């Protein structure tokens with residue numbers, strides 16, 4: 001096997017690992033959103049605010065520490081969490097509107 005062939009084989013193996021990880025991430029995100037939908041319904045039913053900035057601060061601090069330990073860029077970890085939480089809050093606000101309708 002020549003060098004290029006070997007490189008192609010490694011590339012294919014790495015891509016298989018990446019595909020597996022992407023599938024796990026999607027499954028985990030779906031599971032997270034199932035929980036946040038329950039939280040959103042609870043908040044809508046009881047008139048609680050969709051966003052909780054204090055809770056978010058704790059989550060960001062915890063995830064940044066975990067990211068550092070794992071060798072992941074903590075700035076990226078924070079941006080990723082904020083991206084998800086922004087979508088969750090949008091869902092919560094929709095549930096609040098549905099509940100009030």
Ligand SMILES: O=C(O)C(=O)C[C@]1(C(=O)O)C=C[C@@H](O)C=C1
Pocket residue numbers: 036039040050051052053055056059084085088089092
């Ligand atoms: O914990 C909550 O109160 C949630 O609504 C969940 C969640 C999250 O996605 O982690 C979303 C919005 C809040 O601002 C804080 C956290």
